[in-house]
Amino acid sequence: MMDIDTFTRNLESEFEEVETGRLTPLTNYRDIPEFNSMYALIIIAFIDSEFDVLLTGEELRKTNTVKDLYELVRNKLQEKE
Amino acid sequence: MPAAYINIIDFSLARNEITNVQLASEYPDYTADSIYKNSGVLKRFSVDKGCVCTDFAAENVSELLNKHKIDKHKIDFLIYCTEAPDYIAPASSVVLHGKLGLSKEAGTFDLQFGCSGYTYGLLLAKALIESSAASTILFVTADIPTQVISEKDPHLRFLFSDAVSISIISSEKKGYKLGEFIKGTDGKGETALRVINSGFNSPRNEEWYHQEGNENLSVGRMEMDGEAVFRFSVDVVPKIVEEVLNKNKLKREDIDLFVFHQASRIILKSLQRKLKIEEEKIYNNLERVGNTVSASIPVALSQALSENRITKNMNIMVVGFGIGFSWSATVFNTTNL
Numbered sequence: 320m321m322d323i324d325t326f327t328r329n330l331e332s333e334f335e336e337v338e339t340g341r342l343t344p345l346t347n348y349r350d351i352p353e354f355n356s357m358y359a360l361i362i363i364a365f366i367d368s369e370f371d372v373l374l375t376g377e378e379l380r381k382t383n384t385v386k387d388l389y390e391l392v393r394n395k396l397q398e399k400e
Numbered sequence: 401m402p403a404a405y406i407n408i409i410d411f412s413l414a415r416n417e418i419t420n421v422q423l424a425s426e427y428p429d430y431t432a433d434s435i436y437k438n439s440g441v442l443k444r445f446s447v448d449k450g451c452v453c454t455d456f457a458a459e460n461v462s463e464l465l466n467k468h469k470i471d472k473h474k475i476d477f478l479i480y481c482t483e484a485p486d487y488i489a490p491a492s493s494v495v496l497h498g499k500l501g502l503s504k505e506a507g508t509f510d511l512q513f514g515c516s517g518y519t520y521g522l523l524l525a526k527a528l529i530e531s532s533a534a535s536t537i538l539f540v541t542a543d544i545p546t547q548v549i550s551e552k553d554p555h556l557r558f559l560f561s562d563a564v565s566i567s568i569i570s571s572e573k574k575g576y577k578l579g580e581f582i583k584g585t586d587g588k589g590e591t592a593l594r595v596i597n598s599g600f601n602s603p604r605n606e607e608w609y610h611q612e613g614n615e616n617l618s619v620g621r622m623e624m625d626g627e628a629v630f631r632f633s634v635d636v637v638p639k640i641v642e643e644v645l646n647k648n649k650l651k652r653e654d655i656d657l658f659v660f661h662q663a664s665r666i667i668l669k670s671l672q673r674k675l676k677i678e679e680e681k682i683y684n685n686l687e688r689v690g691n692t693v694s695a696s697i698p699v700a701l702s703q704a705l706s707e708n709r710i711t712k713n714m715n716i717m718v719v720g721f722g723i724g725f726s727w728s729a730t731v732f733n734t735t736n737l
Contacts, residue, residue: 367670
């Protein structure tokens with residue numbers, strides 16, 4: 320799996336309205352002013368197409384920071400192995 | 401057994417064009433730009449309030465039949481796909497038959513399907529042609545989703561659009577040859593996308609009309625769980641693609657163009673990425689038209705043809721998927737285009 324900084328940059332590039340460098344692993348992505356239900360879908364879509372892991376809304380709701388997301392995906396990938 | 405061909409595909413969009421600037425003036429929380437970023441749609445089209453769908457269909461289908469010089473007396477079957485029936489009974493296809501003045505020898509039936517309706521209708525048309533039960537089929541899709549969307553649901557208003565399409569299917573070796581079909585259903589998806597208070601399950605009453613957001617609705621209200629629809633789409637469509645390829649004994653590289661139901665920008669983008677389809681091999685007109693439900697695939701095919709994205713000797717995969725959940729798909733060959 321890619322490292323957390325690459326994960327953060329790649330996720331950031333999915334958010335059209337977020338300028339480069341604004342997201343860090345410790346950013347609470349829900350605090351992004353533009354955050355709405357579409358962003359939640361963008362995150363699910365990004366993780367599905369990058370890692371073939373299809374998160375549920377409930378799983379997503381338990382995360383706050385980019386690092387939480389990264390760790391959720393890493394655990395899901397480990398479960399798959 | 402005669403093979404089935406779609407000889408003609410054409411469409412009409414509803415008369416009223418609605419831009420993002422117009423919508424932004426109604427919703428102060430959004431700008432025209434943010435509406436585009438949220439929906440991927442620049443403009444959508446709507447019928448007038450109170451429109452009866454068979455009127456919308458009949459007016460446009462008549463014009464399209466005239467445009468293509470189709471003798472309506474030759475039509476011996478009408479398939480009418482809509483989620484906006486005129487009545488619970490009689491069937492809307494019968495009403496449309498009368499409005500179009502088709503032959504009394506023509507059979508008709510309704511197909512109450514949404515996003516998978518076009519490919520389902522083709523599946524049925526192919527069976528009617530191959531069994532010689534019909535020789536010239538008029539397949540009409542007409543949907544008016546704007547009429548069941550509340551003003552309180554901007555995300556739905558941004559996405560959906562009203563349109564009519566016609567397809568003529570016969571054994572004449574002209575146009576798109578229909579390949580083998582696959583189909584499927586997951587009825588557990590009933591609540592992910594539906595029009596509530598539109599039938600016996602939840603009849604409308606006085607209280608309903610007075611609930612916030614229902615005041616301007618006359619029939620029912622569309623509800624969509626965007627996350628559930630997204631998860632269904634990205635989970636099922638890649639499997640459908642493989643299944644259709646296998647059934648038609650084709651490989652991925654044999655497909656020259658993928659025409660998926662134009663569900664939403666995020667679904668189309670995710671499918672393209674997940675299936676690793678090159679941009680030029682996937683058709684996308686969502687920006688210009690919106691999601692026209694059962695008309696989305698024929699509108700896309702018709703526009704792709706006029707833009708020379710469809711030419712002779714191609715294999716085109718068409719995949720309908722959505723409300724239900726329901727899906728169906730096939731491959732067209734254009735050797736006789």
